[in-house]
Amino acid sequence: MFVIKNGDISCPGCKSKEFKYIDEYKHLIKIDQEYLGNMKIYKCNNCKLGFAYSFPDASLLNTYYKEIYRKSNRPHYLKDPKKSKPGSWQMACM
Numbered sequence: 496m497f498v499i500k501n502g503d504i505s506c507p508g509c510k511s512k513e514f515k516y517i518d519e520y521k522h523l524i525k526i527d528q529e530y531l532g533n534m535k536i537y538k539c540n541n542c543k544l545g546f547a548y549s550f551p552d553a554s555l556l557n558t559y560y561k562e563i564y565r566k567s568n569r570p571h572y573l574k575d576p577k578k579s580k581p582g583s584w585q586m587a588c589m
């Protein structure tokens with residue numbers, strides 16, 4: 496582990512510029528790399544948030560979640576996402 500002090504990257508949670516490199520982001524399906532890119536995972540030294548960087552392009556991310564993430568041959572497939580029950584993290588926000 497090492498501490499990165501980089502003027503270009505800051506924690507998306509608290510904006511701290513001190514975080515540790517954890518690992519390479521491992522895509523479940525290889526083609527996802529075309530949308531999400533080659534990301535590395537970091538953990539903020541201040542708020543302990545784990546996050547991936549570099550951040551994917553917003554338009555590619557939008558396309559990925561709208562058209563690819565829930566497709567029938569994928570791990571997160573849902574036949575009818577509108578009928579799915581909210582997850583525990585969603586219930587906490589209600």
Ligand SMILES: [Zn+2]
Nearest residue numbers: 506509539542
């Ligand atoms: Zn932070």
